[in-house]
Amino acid sequence: MCYFDEYPEETELITFGKMESRGITGRADDGIIVFVDSYSKVEVKLGETWICRLLRGHGLSQYYLAWPIEKIERKQPVEEVSEEIPIEDGSFVALGNDRIFSKKLREGHYTAYRSLNGSWLQLIPSENGNIGCRDNSIAIEGLDGFMSGLFPRTLEYSCREDCFLIKLEE
Known part of the structure; x- marks a missing residue:
């Protein structure tokens, strides 16, 4: 059963x-x-953005059904490959749009929290953390929407008690 004709003509951009x-x-x-x-x-x-036609669910439901029409492709920024990491002792460097390096990062696990506007990242060492650190580097999936430009790039940061507060956007 296909009820494509029942969908309204209005479309909306939805990120799943x-x-x-x-x-x-x-x-x-x-x-x-x-x-x-x-x-x-x-x-x-997950993570894909589509142009969709929306139809309200049956009855008094609080959801919509989406009929995906066209997938929106994200253009990945071109990464500049460099052999050397421009590191001053103790600074944080974005090696790509999802990887951060610092000599202050130790082997083990971290928990990360991003500010609501996406401009700050808080890293807390934690035995139960879901982000592993190896070779003074961590990879955090999902940061690509908050860090762009040329890499590697030095990031501003501050230390607060037992955590690091890192500014993602310039």
């Missing part, structure tokens, strides 16, 4: 970034949860 029990979800501009319509037969993955 969360997995729930009923599938991958995103949020519409008005904040309502959006599920991919299973009848669309389009495979949508």
Whole structure:
């Protein structure tokens, strides 16, 4: 059963970034949860952005069904490859849009928190942390939307008690 004709002509840009029990979800501009319509037969993955037609769920539901129309491809910034890391003792360097290096980072695990506006990153050493540090370097998936430009690049930072506060954007 395909009810494509029942979808309104209005379209909306939806980024699907969360997995729930009923599938991958995103949020519409008005904040309502959006599920991919299973009848669309389009495979949508976490982190992808699509232009979708939206249909309110049945009854008094607080969700929309999305019929994906066109996938929006992200253009990856061109990374400048350099053999040497411009490191001053103790500074933090962005090696790419998801990797950070510093001689202050020790082997082990860290927990990371990003500020709501995405401009600051807090790193806390933690035995239960889900971010591993090896060779004074950590990789944090999802930072690519908050760090861009040419790499490697020195980042501003400050130390607070047992954590590092790193400024992501210039």
